[in-house]
Amino acid sequence: MKAVRSADGAVSVVDLDSPPGEGDELLTMRSASICSSDLMYLRYGLSQVVGHELAGVRADGTAAIVEAVFSCGTCDQCQIGRYNLCPAHFKRALGANTDGGMAEQFRAPSHRLVPVPDGLAVADASLAEPAAVSWHALRLAGTGKDTSVAVVGAGALGLLAVAGARRLGATDVALESRHRHQSEAGERLGARIGADGHYDVVLDAAGTKESLARAVDLVGPRGTVVSVATHQGPVEIAWSTLFHLEARVIPSVGYCTHDDGAGGSVTELAEVAAMLAENPEIPRTLITHRFPLEDAVEAFRVAGDKTTGAIRVVVEL
Incomplete structure (x- = not known):
């Protein structure tokens, strides 16, 4: 075999x-x-x-x-x-x-x-x-029809998060990507390319210190940054940004029932x-x-x- x-x-x-x-x-x-x-x-x-x-x-x-x-x-x-x-x-x-x-x-x-x-x-x-990994993260963050969503990172997890957010009812889904083919895929799945302003849910799908910092920059008041990426070792977070917004950062692991x-x-x-x-x-x-x-x-x-x-x-x- x-x-x-x-x-x-x-x-x-x-x-x-x-x-x-x-x-x-x-x-x-x-x-x-x-x-x-x-x-x-x-x-x-x-x-x-x-x-x-x-x-x-x-x-x-x-x-x-x-x-x-x-x-x-x-x-x-x-x-x-x-x-x-x-x-x-x-x-x-x-x-x-x-x-x-x-x-x-x-x-x-x-x-x-x-x-x-x-x-x-x-x-x-x-x-x-x-897709279940991204879906779990979106649900963990409370994504729904009145939720604005930004996704940082446009690999498969990020693009599946776009699709999942739209399925959960989010009408404003922004995507930040590095490559043209990823942007084109995101647009086909219903994303607006390029995030501006602040969002209720921001998903870190890239797993770099830069992507996590960008996700914190994009989160809005009492919003949620959720990371499906595996960050190795300690990470730095702009605590003052989160503090003044009463925002939170949570990790997301796999999926469940x-x-x-x-x-x-x-x-x-x-x-x-x-x-x-x-x-x-x-x-x-x-x-x-x-x-x-x-x-x-x-x-x-x-x-x-x-x-x-x-x-x-x-x-x-």
């Missing part, structure tokens, strides 16, 4: 004796997209089967998206649906400290599989995982899968390159080179 493994800062296509992963269901994989986290794991020199943005087909032939937050299932946070805050989650990160699913087959827990809705192709469904307002709960991954199914322009805009498994090395090269115009690169399995 073939899979894509990282080692010594590079990826290669290898043969495995058995499928990677853990759980009671064996998926035949169909798509795995390349995240900036995958590229970061390469820089760290980690050695695992890569991939956490995953979609495949179950034994009964139905398509499913892997909810790549493998928590313990028993702690207090898991019991209330906040499994993204489970301590075990950070010890079971797919592609980092446990094998991911960029392989012909992958084992996953059945309770971490979300059905692919009608209207969303399984070849596009791996995009739901990063929430109350559906009818006495039940809904997973954020299922919500964004529905968004992608109902708005096919989102996957058409964000998935810029596709490669077969045997060309995974080239896929990673393209994903890591912004001059290629890449936003999300998908390896089809």
Whole structure:
């Protein structure tokens, strides 16, 4: 069985004796997209089967998206649906400290599989995982129809935040981007390019000290800066700016479930899968390159080179 493994800062296509992963269901994989986290794991020199943005087909032939937050299932946070805050989650990160699913087959827990809705192709469904990350951040910040939103950083997470903010009802969504192809994608998804003034919600999707500082500059009175990016080590924040606005800065980690307002709960991954199914322009805009498994090395090269115009690169399995 073939899979894509990282080692010594590079990826290669290898043969495995058995499928990677853990759980009671064996998926035949169909798509795995390349995240900036995958590229970061390469820089760290980690050695695992890569991939956490995953979609495949179950034994009964139905398509499913892997909810790549493998928590313990028993702690207090898991019991209330906040499994993204489970301590075990950070010890079971797919592609980092446990094998991911960029392989012909992958084992996953059945309770971490979300059905692919009608209207969303399984070849596009791996995009739901990063979409859920942005969606969680927007919800955490209280984004709604009367909310003004600015997004700093126009990689896939930033662009998916644009789409998510519009889906949540925000009519004023501004986007700050570095590359022309990102701006064009943002406009197709309903963003106004260039932020001016102050906003109720500002999302840091770039993860640099400059992007966080810019997000703080853009936040309005009692507004929220929410960061989906991973900042390594201490960060500096213009406290006086936040102080005089009674604004706040919060980190956002992964995704989880929430109350559906009818006495039940809904997973954020299922919500964004529905968004992608109902708005096919989102996957058409964000998935810029596709490669077969045997060309995974080239896929990673393209994903890591912004001059290629890449936003999300998908390896089809």
